[in-house]
Amino acid sequence: MEGYLRADGRKGIRNIVVVGYLVECAHHVAREIALPFRDADVHVIGFPGCFPNGYAERMMERLCTHPNIGAVLLVSLGCESFNKYGLEHAVRSSGRPVKTVVIQAAGGTRASIAEGRDFVVAQRAMLDVAPRVPMTPGDLVVGTICGGSDGTSGITGNPAAGRAFDLLVRDGAACIFEETGELIGCEHIMAARAVDSGLGRELEASVAKAARYYATLGYGSFAAGNADGGLTTIEEKSMGAYAKSGASPISGLIKPGDVPPRGGLYLLDVVPDGEVRFGFPNINDNAEIAELIACGSHVILFVTGRGSVVGSAISPVVKICANPETYRRMTDDMDVDAGRILEGRATLDEVGAEIRDLVLGLADGGRTRSEELGHQEFILTYKTFEPIGPACLPAA
Amino acid sequence: MPETAARPAVAIADADSDARLLLLDLHDNVLVARTRIRAGEEIRVGGVMVTVDRDLPIGHKLARRAVAPGDKIVKYGAPIGSATAAIAIGGHVHVHNVKSDYTPTYHLDEARQHYADGA
Numbered sequence: 181m182e183g184y185l186r187a188d189g190r191k192g193i194r195n196i197v198v199v200g201y202l203v204e205c206a207h208h209v210a211r212e213i214a215l216p217f218r219d220a221d222v223h224v225i226g227f228p229g230c231f232p233n234g235y236a237e238r239m240m241e242r243l244c245t246h247p248n249i250g251a252v253l254l255v256s257l258g259c260e261s262f263n264k265y266g267l268e269h270a271v272r273s274s275g276r277p278v279k280t281v282v283i284q285a286a287g288g289t290r291a292s293i294a295e296g297r298d299f300v301v302a303q304r305a306m307l308d309v310a311p312r313v314p315m316t317p318g319d320l321v322v323g324t325i326c327g328g329s330d331g332t333s334g335i336t337g338n339p340a341a342g343r344a345f346d347l348l349v350r351d352g353a354a355c356i357f358e359e360t361g362e363l364i365g366c367e368h369i370m371a372a373r374a375v376d377s378g379l380g381r382e383l384e385a386s387v388a389k390a391a392r393y394y395a396t397l398g399y400g401s402f403a404a405g406n407a408d409g410g411l412t413t414i415e416e417k418s419m420g421a422y423a424k425s426g427a428s429p430i431s432g433l434i435k436p437g438d439v440p441p442r443g444g445l446y447l448l449d450v451v452p453d454g455e456v457r458f459g460f461p462n463i464n465d466n467a468e469i470a471e472l473i474a475c476g477s478h479v480i481l482f483v484t485g486r487g488s489v490v491g492s493a494i495s496p497v498v499k500i501c502a503n504p505e506t507y508r509r510m511t512d513d514m515d516v517d518a519g520r521i522l523e524g525r526a527t528l529d530e531v532g533a534e535i536r537d538l539v540l541g542l543a544d545g546g547r548t549r550s551e552e553l554g555h556q557e558f559i560l561t562y563k564t565f566e567p568i569g570p571a572c573l574p575a576a
Numbered sequence: 577m578p579e580t581a582a583r584p585a586v587a588i589a590d591a592d593s594d595a596r597l598l599l600l601d602l603h604d605n606v607l608v609a610r611t612r613i614r615a616g617e618e619i620r621v622g623g624v625m626v627t628v629d630r631d632l633p634i635g636h637k638l639a640r641r642a643v644a645p646g647d648k649i650v651k652y653g654a655p656i657g658s659a660t661a662a663i664a665i666g667g668h669v670h671v672h673n674v675k676s677d678y679t680p681t682y683h684l685d686e687a688r689q690h691y692a693d694g695a
Contacts, residue, residue, distance in 0.1 A: 364678050391678060400682075402682060407671050407681060410609075410634075413656050419651065485635065505634055522598075522611075522634075
């Protein structure tokens with residue numbers, strides 16, 4: 181394994197130029213800047229809102245200083261509320277090249293696109309010859325999510341991802357599972373796995389918060405396709421989703437943008453704090469993926485039964501297909517055929533080891549199917565969080 | 577806490593049921609189809625022969641034993657909701673006869689039926 185050493189000591193498995201728009205009004209210019217480089221590790225992220233939001237500004241800062249990022253171009257319309265000065269300062273302080281193109285100052289769309297592309301060309305030339313340093317599994321942060329789940333997800337793909345987590349945690353990696361709204365019904369068995377009782381209470385409280393939040397909104401974290409795939413209730417979906425966490429002790433509870441302080445297994449609390457506002461906690465799977473990446477995830481393990489096709493900006497997404505019928509129909513989009521467990525052609529342990537090997541291979545030049553297909557989905561919306569409490573990260 | 581939820585095996589051997597059905601935990605009152613089973617097929621469930629009354633897609637559940645209204649549905653050794661109707665042994669267990677004990681399940685079955693009928 182080899183990676184790119186950053187000033188903060190973290191190592192990246194990609195060396196991406198990220199183009200970040202700071203309001204929807206700058207999105208088109210950002211997309212046009214990146215277009216000629218679509219196969220050259222130039223990704224677009226951004227925040228559409230014009231009203232200020234501390235969560236979104238922190239997310240953008242964490243994403244722009246992610247270890248997979250080598251240089252940053254910010255695209256501002258000019259009159260939006262986003263604190264572009266603070267973001268540019270944070271990126272510069274991280275040792276990365278950064279430039280802000282302000283469309284209103286540059287003279288409009290054409291001039292901004294030209295100025296932005298010049299910066300990208302110069303950065304790509306430098307990043308493409310950047311030296312790499314040795315890396316170990318202990319340098320990795322790996323996140324997991326399931327989407328388009330069905331009745332096979334909890335039997336094959338999710339527990340296989342859990343076995344991969346067990347192997348990665350054993351080798352020193354930090355692994356993150358999430359979506360407290362899909363742990364409803366599992367809170368007590370999960371709390372029993374916490375490294376101490378204070379953390380166990382925090383884990384239970386995070387799921388209780390999610391249950392309250394979703395009850396207020398009137399829908400669980402459950403899509404119509406989940407029911408088509410044989411899942412009947414949110415509790416059933418939760419029991420399957422919980423299997424992604426594997427069997428390691430739970431070392432901490434973090435919130436979006438918090439980087440795990442050391443190896444181990446962490447729960448990411450994705451449900452906002454305080455009164456219900458701004459709508460659903462995560463409006464789709466990519467909103468959760470963006471939060472896992474903001475916590476430093478180098479790689480995302482994505483388990484699907486119905487057949488999701490998404491990838492992500494910044495970090496590779498490994499697609500683990502739980503359903504053997506779906507795998508045969510959508511083979512090009514899938515990295516791992518976990519459905520063969522159901523057909524007696526592999527064991528959970530074998531598929532778990534295959535996933536682990538695939539993750540380590542991504543730091544040796546390997547590319548995922550979604551990367552090869554050009555998937556770079558990204559979404560960021562409004563939220564509000566309080567910082568985590570002192571019991572959430574017990575000392576090692 | 578049953579060991580199976582933390583370290584789930586694929587399934588527990590269930591000699592009383594068809595090999596295409598998975599038993600995930602000894603406490604479960606449902607079995608999971610590991611492949612599609614067609615309506616009209618005769619299969620063994622919990623030691624008795626039953627006729628499958630509708631196509632059972634992969635990953636769907638059927639009752640391992642008779643379930644009464646209000647009974648908990650148990651899968652992975654954990655309750656996943658409550659029965660809203662009596663379910664016979666071998667019957668399809670899904671949104672038409674089970675409800676969540678937390679938030680209602682959203683699905684498009686009625687919309688699909690409505691527009692299929694109108695077409």
